[in-house]
Amino acid sequence: xxxxxxxxxxxxxxxxxxxxxxxxxxxxxxxxxxxxxxxxxxxxxxxxxxxxxxxxxxxxxxxxxxxxxxxxxxxxxxxxxxxxxxxxxxxxxxxxxxxxxxxxxxxxxxxxxxxxxxxxxxxxxxxxxxxxxxxxxxxxxxxxxxxxxxxxxxxxxxxxxxxxxxxxxxxxxxxxxxxxxxxxxxxxxxxxxxxxxxxxxxxxx
Amino acid sequence: xxxxxxxxxxxxxxxxxxxxxxxxxxxxxxxxxxxxxxxxxxxxxxxxxxxxxxxxxxxxxxxxxxxxxxxxxxxxxxxxxxxxxxxxxxxxxxxxxxxxxxxxxxxxxxxxxxxxxxxxxxxxxxxxxxxxxxxxxxxxxxxxxxxxxxxxxxxxxxxxxxxxxxxxxxxxxxxxxxxxxxxxxxxxxxxxxxxxxxxxxxxxxxxxx
Numbered sequence: 001x002x003x004x005x006x007x008x009x010x011x012x013x014x015x016x017x018x019x020x021x022x023x024x025x026x027x028x029x030x031x032x033x034x035x036x037x038x039x040x041x042x043x044x045x046x047x048x049x050x051x052x053x054x055x056x057x058x059x060x061x062x063x064x065x066x067x068x069x070x071x072x073x074x075x076x077x078x079x080x081x082x083x084x085x086x087x088x089x090x091x092x093x094x095x096x097x098x099x100x101x102x103x104x105x106x107x108x109x110x111x112x113x114x115x116x117x118x119x120x121x122x123x124x125x126x127x128x129x130x131x132x133x134x135x136x137x138x139x140x141x142x143x144x145x146x147x148x149x150x151x152x153x154x155x156x157x158x159x160x161x162x163x164x165x166x167x168x169x170x171x172x173x174x175x176x177x178x179x180x181x182x183x184x185x186x187x188x189x190x191x192x193x194x195x196x197x198x199x200x201x202x203x204x205x
Numbered sequence: 206x207x208x209x210x211x212x213x214x215x216x217x218x219x220x221x222x223x224x225x226x227x228x229x230x231x232x233x234x235x236x237x238x239x240x241x242x243x244x245x246x247x248x249x250x251x252x253x254x255x256x257x258x259x260x261x262x263x264x265x266x267x268x269x270x271x272x273x274x275x276x277x278x279x280x281x282x283x284x285x286x287x288x289x290x291x292x293x294x295x296x297x298x299x300x301x302x303x304x305x306x307x308x309x310x311x312x313x314x315x316x317x318x319x320x321x322x323x324x325x326x327x328x329x330x331x332x333x334x335x336x337x338x339x340x341x342x343x344x345x346x347x348x349x350x351x352x353x354x355x356x357x358x359x360x361x362x363x364x365x366x367x368x369x370x371x372x373x374x375x376x377x378x379x380x381x382x383x384x385x386x387x388x389x390x391x392x393x394x395x396x397x398x399x400x401x402x403x404x405x406x407x408x409x410x411x412x413x414x
Contacts, residue, residue, distance in 0.1 A: 066269060
């Protein structure tokens with residue numbers, strides 16, 4: 001029951017974010033906002049799919065590929081959005097710090113592969129590594145101004161919340177509010193709201 | 206059990222003859238419709254095989270396997286058209302929609318053969334709902350292909366992301382229309398509403414950076 005309520009809350013927040021992003025994409029005729037809209041809608045589609053499986057069939061999907069595809073797409077749209085709002089700085093790619101992201105993602109992917117599916121975790125690990133690398137790279141980028149730092153910072157927080165969510169799902173399985181999985185999921189839901197000002201600042205920079 | 210290859214031959218034969226007789230735009234349009242129908246036929250084979258390999262029943266496969274297979278199969282003729290002929294945008298956009306129309310038409314004919322033609326209201330809802338769903342998926346992919354990204358590698362990543370996106374949309378639609386009553390109506394109305402929103406607000410607009 002908690003999972004259904006929590007999913008419904010996330011869907012509600014994402015629908016609001018999607019409507020705002022679509023409005024901005026149309027109003028400002030902006031590709032960045034269009035990518036943001038795809039990011040939100042893609043995520044909410046994965047959530048809706050998961051929720052309707054729970055509601056109509058009283059079970060999670062036997063093969064979770066459809067929801068996963070939706071969430072892969074969300075990560076890709078997020079990455080494309082980050083690229084679109086970035087200024088190139090060839091010097092920053094030579095720094096070591098951004099590589100901590102892919103390294104962390106690779107380590108976590110191995111950990112999750114030992115506990116579950118291989119291909120799925122490999123894809124999630126690769127996408128997360130890419131997002132972490134790009135966001136850290138942009139945060140330390142010399143040409144990035146203050147307004148442009150909000151989006152990569154938000155993406156970094158978002159990725160870390162995702163990892164918190166996944167790790168807690170490995171160790172806690174109870175369907176109660178004491179389960180940290182739900183705390184992380186609520187934080188993730190709240191984080192979607194913070195994407196809106198971050199994207200606005202990145203677009204206006 | 207129905208023999209969809211027989212239905213396919215019956216539907217494709219007049220189209221094939223018309224393709225031989227027509228020239229330029231008319232011929233191109235019918236080739237797209239035929240490609241959509243062929244994609245639907247192949248999707249049925251691939252989905253059935255994958256469902257058997259994964260050990261799941263057809264009803265479950267309709268929302269867990271078929272959406273991904275159908276969207277990938279629908280995109281293949283378009284990718285071939287884009288990569289080989291390097292066409293203008295308008296041809297790709299109309300091609301995407303015509304492939305979707307061919308796909309939906311063949312799927313609806315197979316549905317009619319399986320479930321009969323007695324309930325007009327359900328068939329009207331089914332016709333508009335399924336048709337709109339395939340058209341919406343086609344529109345989303347075509348918008349993404351040409352309006353969202355300007356560099357080729359962005360287009361590759363973005364198109365894959367859009368395929369993932371439309372697959373989920375398709376899967377959610379399939380779950381809704383496999384229910385009865387209000388849920389079926391809501392499911393059928395979602396893509397129709399999306400088409401209406403597109404026609405009212407987005408038609409003729411293109412995004413800038």
